[in-house]
Amino acid sequence: MIYLAPLQGFTDFVYRNAYAAVFQGIDAFYIPYITTKSSQVPRKYEREILPENNLNRKSVPQVLAKDEEEILELCSLLRDYGYREINLNLGCPYPMVTNRGKGSKLLTGPDKLERMLEFYFKNFQIALSVKMRAGFESASDIEQIIPVLNRFPLKKVILHPRIAKQLYEGTIHTSAFQFAVDHLDQVPVYNGDVFTLADYQNRKGSFPTVTDWMLGRGVLMNVFLPDEIKGIKYTETEKRLKLHDFHTQIMESYFQMTDNPGNALNKMQQFWLYFSHHFSHQGKILKVIKKIRNPGNIKPETEYILRRAELKITD
Numbered sequence: 370m371i372y373l374a375p376l377q378g379f380t381d382f383v384y385r386n387a388y389a390a391v392f393q394g395i396d397a398f399y400i401p402y403i404t405t406k407s408s409q410v411p412r413k414y415e416r417e418i419l420p421e422n423n424l425n426r427k428s429v430p431q432v433l434a435k436d437e438e439e440i441l442e443l444c445s446l447l448r449d450y451g452y453r454e455i456n457l458n459l460g461c462p463y464p465m466v467t468n469r470g471k472g473s474k475l476l477t478g479p480d481k482l483e484r485m486l487e488f489y490f491k492n493f494q495i496a497l498s499v500k501m502r503a504g505f506e507s508a509s510d511i512e513q514i515i516p517v518l519n520r521f522p523l524k525k526v527i528l529h530p531r532i533a534k535q536l537y538e539g540t541i542h543t544s545a546f547q548f549a550v551d552h553l554d555q556v557p558v559y560n561g562d563v564f565t566l567a568d569y570q571n572r573k574g575s576f577p578t579v580t581d582w583m584l585g586r587g588v589l590m591n592v593f594l595p596d597e598i599k600g601i602k603y604t605e606t607e608k609r610l611k612l613h614d615f616h617t618q619i620m621e622s623y624f625q626m627t628d629n630p631g632n633a634l635n636k637m638q639q640f641w642l643y644f645s646h647h648f649s650h651q652g653k654i655l656k657v658i659k660k661i662r663n664p665g666n667i668k669p670e671t672e673y674i675l676r677r678a679e680l681k682i683t684d
C-alpha cells in the first residue's frame with residue numbers, strides 16, 4: 370500500500386482530486402491536519418474535509434488536537450461527515466503548534482496521550498491511526514510512547530523517524546524505526562525521504578517486513594513515483610500527457626475557486642516549487658515561474674514548459 374502524506378499547503382483537495390483522476394498508485398490520501406481556533410474549525414480547514422471535496426472515498430482526515438475537548442470537537446465533525454478512519458497528528462514540529470501542547474509535543478507525555486486515546490475509543494467507533502515522529506527532543510521518546518500505543522486497537526502507526534527540531538531535514542533515525550518494528554504490536558508504516566525508486570528499495574531492504582509506505586515530497590517531485598514502485602511504467606509521451614492533464618486540472622481549479630487571480634498565481638508558484646523537479650532544467654524553469662507577476666501569464670508560460678521542456682528520466 371502507498372499513502373500520500375499530508376502536506377499542508379500542497380496536498381490540498383484540488384491536488385488530491387487531480388491526482389486521483391490522473392494517476393493510480395496512491396491507495397489513500399491523508400488530508401493535511403485540521404484544528405480548532407476558539408472552538409471553531411476555520412473555513413480553510415473545513416473546506417479540506419467537506420465530503421463534496423473528497424468524493425474519491427480514499428481520503429483520511431487528520432486532527433491536530435491537544436486534549437479530549439479538542440478531540441471531541443474535531444472528531445464529531447468528521448464522524449458527521451462519514452469518514453471511516455481518522456488520523457491523529459503526533460508529529461507536527463513547529464513551535465506555534467508544540468507550544469500549545471499539540472503535534473510532536475504529545476510524544477513527551479505518555480500519560481496525557483493515553484488519556485486522549487482512551488477518550489477517543491470510548492466516544493468514537495471510527496478507526497483511528499496515528500502519524501508520529503521518533504520524538505520531540507530525543508529519539509528515545511518513542512520508547513515510552515510505544516507501550517501506550519500497544520494498549521489501543523490502532524488501525525495504523527505511521528512513523529517519520531526524525532525528532533521535532535530536525536523539521537524535515539537531517540539524518541533519519543533508522544534505529545528508532547527498527548525499535549518500532551521490534552516493539553509495536555503491528556508493523557509500522559514507513560514515512561520519510563523516499564524520493565526515488567532506489568530510496569524505496571533501500572528502505573525496503575532495511576525494513577523487509579514493512580508493507581505500507583507513506584510518501585510526501587517524493588510524490589510532489591515525481592508524481593510517477595507510486596506507479597514506479599508498483600511496477601507501472603509509462604512511455605515519455607504518456608508521461609508528458611499525464612503531467613499536462615494533472616497540471617491543467619490543478620490550475621483550472623485554483624483559478625475557478627477564487628475571485629482574486631493573484632491568489633491562484635501564488636498557489637501555482639507554490640505548486641511549481643516541487644513540480645519543476647519533473648524537468649531536466651529544474652532550476653531554470655523554477656526561476657521563470659517565480660518571476661511571473663501577471664496571473665494571465667502563468668498559463669502560456671507553463672503550457673510552453675509542459676509541451677517542450679525535457680523531462681527528467683527517473684526510472
Ligand SMILES: Cc1cc2nc3c(=O)[nH]c(=O)nc-3n(C[C@H](O)[C@H](O)[C@H](O)COP(=O)(O)O)c2cc1C
Nearest residue numbers: 374375376377401402500529561562563584585586
Ligand atoms: C510543507 C509540509 C507540510 C506538512 N504538513 C503536514 C501535515 O499537515 N500533517 C502531517 O502529519 N505532516 C505534515 N508534514 C509532514 C509530511 O507528512 C511527512 O511526514 C514528511 O514530509 C516526511 O515525508 P517525506 O520525506 O516523504 O516528505 C508536512 C511536511 C511538509 C514539508
